[in-house]
Amino acid sequence: MGIIEGHLAGGVLILPDRELYHFLTQRIGNYKELAPYFPVYRRLKDMGGFLAVYAVSHDATSDKTPLIPKGLDGNSLKRRSLTE
Helix, strand or coil, X not given: CCCCCCCCCEEEEEEECHHHHCCCCCCCCCHHHHHHHHHHHHHHHHHCCEXXXXXXXXXXXXXXXXXXXXXXXXXXXXXXXXXX
């Protein structure tokens, strides 16, 4: 919206790829989910703005490294109560 309204010249969106997404503790979008919107984002250059999108991943995983436990705060409490 900032680009469309002329408040920003551009921005960078950094997203996890599908493999890294599995290890994250919060619900966030990933590259594959947002790819259908890229034609809309391409129109920003006609407005004099730009949006760069980068997908990041991890190098490796290990069964010896403990996972970060998922929290019970915020929306996770709501989700947990719905499944119990």
